[in-house]
Amino acid sequence: xxxxxxxxxxxxxxxxxxxxxxxxxxxxxxxxxxxxxxxxxxxxxxxxxxxxxxxxxxxxxxxxxxxxxxxxxxxxxxxxxxxxx
Numbered sequence: 001x002x003x004x005x006x007x008x009x010x011x012x013x014x015x016x017x018x019x020x021x022x023x024x025x026x027x028x029x030x031x032x033x034x035x036x037x038x039x040x041x042x043x044x045x046x047x048x049x050x051x052x053x054x055x056x057x058x059x060x061x062x063x064x065x066x067x068x069x070x071x072x073x074x075x076x077x078x079x080x081x082x083x084x085x
Contacts, residue, residue, distance in 0.1 A: 037067040041076050044083030
């Protein structure tokens with residue numbers, strides 16, 4: 001019988017001003033906000049780019065676009081239903 005390891009939580013970080021985790025968080029947020037991601041529809045495990053997109057924006061700055069999200073149409077919906085069967 002296999003031995004399953006005991007799960008452990010990650011350490012709780014403080015994110016206090018000047019802490020390494022806060023510096024890393026700020027750097028990562030700056031990096032991510034500098035790009036616009038493209039998010040495809042996923043149907044049956046494959047990515048589909050429909051060309052019909054909507055903007056995903058920052059909750060606190062609606063002018064800042066974070067991503068272009070592809071929208072599913074009737075064909076993608078039918079394909080998803082078929083893939084689920």
